Amino acid sequence: MVLGLRRPVVQAPMAGGPSTVELAAAVSGAGGLGFLAAGYRTPDAVREEVRAVRARTRERFGVNVFVPGPPADEGALRRYAERLRPEARRWGVDLGEPRADDDAWEAKVAVLAExxxxxxxFTFGLPRPDMVAALHDADATVLVTVTSPEDALAARDAGADALVVQGVEAGGHRGGLRDEDGAGEYGLLPLLRLVARAVDLPMVAAGGIVDGPSVAAVLVAGAEAAQLGTAFLLCPEAGTGAAHRAALGAGRPTALTRAFSGRRARGLVNRFLAEHTAAAPAAYPHVHHLTTPLRAAARQAGDPEAISMWAGQAYALAEALPAGELVARLADDAAAALAHPRPGAS
Incomplete structure (x- = not known):
């Protein structure tokens, strides 16, 4: 087993707030694999958080890095910015600059190797060969997020040690190599079986996994572990905002949208998502920067109708438990489901 976990539970990296040092340390300390999210953080901040996790646990942990995306359609981006000007007036803020950036990923990878x-x-793309070599020289295990069998082949050829196989049920951003509409929109269980046939690499399953029986299901389907994000949003260690926490109990549907960031992501449906999804261009991180002031103002006001509230399709199963207790329950319930796969079976 490439990850060597005592419990087959990986806490998904959730950039933008929910992932914290405390959450990662608690999950790793309980025998799972905690993750920090390097996205939107400076290299120095990533280094500080890595050292802070090490101060809290001696167990293994991980860090996720965003890979830069393709150029944006500038015309579509300008049209979307014009569409959002009434939103800016509503909140009394200026729109952000819809700029391209590489999230300082090279510097972050260097920090992680050091x-x-x-x-x-890695999410949204493939690491370069020199990055994989540097991480391997530092004894790191390299994972790549994939959403199709074609992604899996490319990740194998790039030197990945294992794959995070992400089904369309997953909350948050689609993490695969392509972001075209319809690309990589496989359900998790079919995708696991297709990827297992395409490549001989360990798999970590992600997407719609919130309880122990669903962990058991992906283990049976060939995964080494289950990666869960939504399941940890209500943990006290998570940095989930108050409005987001409250909305997880409100029974909203989920949908894929580019409205907040310019890249497809699954979140709870609110006014902003419903009104702007159809018009939002494929332009990440440009749209993320464009909407940042709007989301910040809405978050400060506690208004759930104009913030991104990422969540997977099974979010209603999430419970407000301490992270270590949640890891233990997930593992125990998965073991029970594997021992008794049908209700009443003996």
Whole structure:
């Protein structure tokens, strides 16, 4: 087993707030694999958080890195900015600059190699060969997020040690190599079986997994572990905002949208998502920067109708438990489901 976990539970990296040092340390300390999210953080901040996790646990943990995306359609981006000007007036803020940036990913990978972080995962694309070599020299295990069998083949050829296989049920951003509409929109269980046939690499399953029986299901389907994000949003260690926490109990549907960031992501449906999804261009991180002031103002006001509230399709199963207790329950319930796969079976 490439991850060597005592419990087959990986806490998904959730950039933008929910992932914290405390959450990662608690999950790793309980025998799972906690993750920090390097996205939107400076390299120095990533280094500080890595050292802070190490001060809290001696167990293995991981850090996730965003890979830069393709150029944006500038015309579509300008049209979307014009569409959002009434939103800016509503909140009394200026729109952000819809700029391209690479999230300082090269510097972050260098930090992770220098700090000898045990597990490094990549989302939105492939690491360069020199990055994989540097991480391997630092004894790191390299994971790549994939959403199709074609992604899996490319990740294998790039030197990945294991794959995070993300089904369309997952909350948050689609993490695969392509972001075209319809690309990589497989359900998790079919995707696991297709990827297992395409490549001989360990798999970590992600997407719609919130309780122990669903962990058991992906283990049976060939995964080494289950990666859960939504399940940890209500943990006290998570940095989930108050409005987001409250909305997780409100029974909203979920949908894929580019409205907040310019990249497809699954979240709870609110006014902003409903009104702007159809018009939002494929332009990440440009749209993320454009909407940042709007989301910040809405978050400060506690208004759930104009913030991104990422959540997977099974979010209603999430419970407000301490992270370590949740890891233990997930593992125990998965073991029970595997021992008794049908209700009443003996």
């Amino acid at each position: 700090e000898r972080v045990p597990v490094v995962s």
